[in-house]
Amino acid sequence: MKHRILALVLAGMLTAAATACGSTNSKTSKNADAKPTVAYKDMQVGETATDLKADLKILTNRTDLVDSDFQDYISEFNAMYPNITITYEGITDYDTDATTRLSSGDWGDICCIPTTVDKSELSNYFEKIGDYGDFKDTYEFADKQMFNNEVYGIPTMGNVSGVVYNKAVFEKAGITELPTDPETFLADLKLIQEKTDAIPLYTNYA
Structure with a gap:
């Protein structure tokens, strides 16, 4: 049940502000405007949005947004799911710290995927959020955190040189x-x- 709630939370947070992570830097408008309706159109969790209850922690490398923009994301998400408590924890040395926490299993519930995680190991740490076909026409770089056509994270930003x-x-x-x-x-x-x-x-x- 918790895995399904996590998937629902991720979908809602994506809709609010595209918070699944995988790549950083310059913003892509395609991802910013995207709504993940395809991947979650058949998901049914609970009878109503208000009967879902959970306390979830999100790790992020954006320490500058924890007390500002991310609070707005939470407010928008809680307007639909008022009984799901979301907290963000900002990490400065993200890759090192997040990798250590993943290894110990004590890292929270949702995070940006550290670059140290090999794609073949994604399923050992994360739930897939959909198949590549569900995202490729809506999100840029949707294949960056993918293995065997299964997507585990969607970049909010990307670099194109x-x-x-x-x-x-x-x-x-x-x-x-x-x-x-x-x-x-x-x-x-x-x-x-x-x-x-x-x-x-x-x-x-x-």
Whole structure:
């Protein structure tokens, strides 16, 4: 029964603010707007929302949100499920601490999945929240915490890397096709350096 309540809580929290975790950094609008109706459309737990009772703890790496945004998530969730008490615990060194707690079994009920957990070991620690087909058209990066087509966590955020280029500078350097491999990219940067006054590459990464 508790596993089903956990799944229901996770569904509700996802609807409120997409709180299942797996990847961090820049926000993806697709995930922020998504509603997990497909994965939970047939779930029936209890007769009404008010007869479900539980005390659940959520571990999070977002220590900055525990006393602010997360409290709003709880309020929205409790508007439908008033007898489920949700508490957040923020952890600074998340991967190390959460991994230790997972190993001991004393970690709470819902958490962001530490990067130290191998995908083949996901089912040893977590309940699956649905099949990949239930999420792939609604959530970005839904396969990042998946094993054997079963999804155990949905990222609230994700990083997508890319390069922005100046068409006019490329044309002035005589570059007619975009590079598709590192060698061509570096060769094109040398052409820009030789044939234009532009700075070939700017990055804020070391």
